[in-house]
Amino acid sequence: MRATRRKTKFQADLAPREDRALRLLKKDLQLESNSDFLMDAVAIFQWAVSERRMGRRIVSEDATGERRVLLFPRLERVAPESDLPSVSIEWTKQELESLARLASRPHAAKPTPALVRALRG
């Protein structure tokens, strides 16, 4: 016997103001049904969540290059705890040699008492 795929019904209580906003958005986007509206909204939300989850910021830019960053508290819940940008730095040949020597040691140095205090304090 083949299983039939059941669709989930979604119902929402909207205040008159939110209902008006939804109707306006549907009109602007030329969406006829609430289902289409919901599917598009979910698609955009999914994209925003996946971008923020990777640590990317969502930015809008106008013709002059002025940019605005979307700060949406719920999205920040999925952002990585530490989101650091990458920068390029210059190295001399001697520095690279010295760095490689330090980084390739099989065992790292023991933490100093000051380091332990700074990290545990």
Added chain:
Amino acid sequence: MTISIRRLAGNDETGHFDCGDEALNLYLKRHAWNNQELSSIGVSYVAVADAAPRSVIGYFTLATASAPRAGFPKKYVRGLPPYDLPLILLARLAVGRRFAGRGLGEKLLGEALRTSLRVSTEAGCRAVITDAYRERAGWYAKYGFEEIEGNANDRTVRMFLDLRTVRGAFE
């Protein structure tokens, strides 16, 4: 006085900040926020006291960086990843004059290293590096930073702290 350290916010008060170094003062006042939110070239974390939670009394800035593997001598590449060496750059660290000598620098450094450790867990970084003023190199050395020899800049010395050492401090 309770001090907390958190990411720099747009409405933080930075205008009064004075650590005695004009370049570090200017960075916080003019560039830190834009670099963090617009240019994405450094994230700043600020220390604030509970009595004035918007008034910055110290800060540090972090970014990720890398060193090109192609520049490493062959005898050292074994044990290193087969791509450019990922690093965390402690780009700036400064304490307001009024709070100097009270352990705030150590508190900021501790937070910077804890953040670096979290990043290394998520993105895989090997070490923290910083370009310290030569007269401050001894302070960093106390925490285990070692000199990377060959810096062409007279005023600063590039320093290295292995994140395995940082992790070891918790064991």
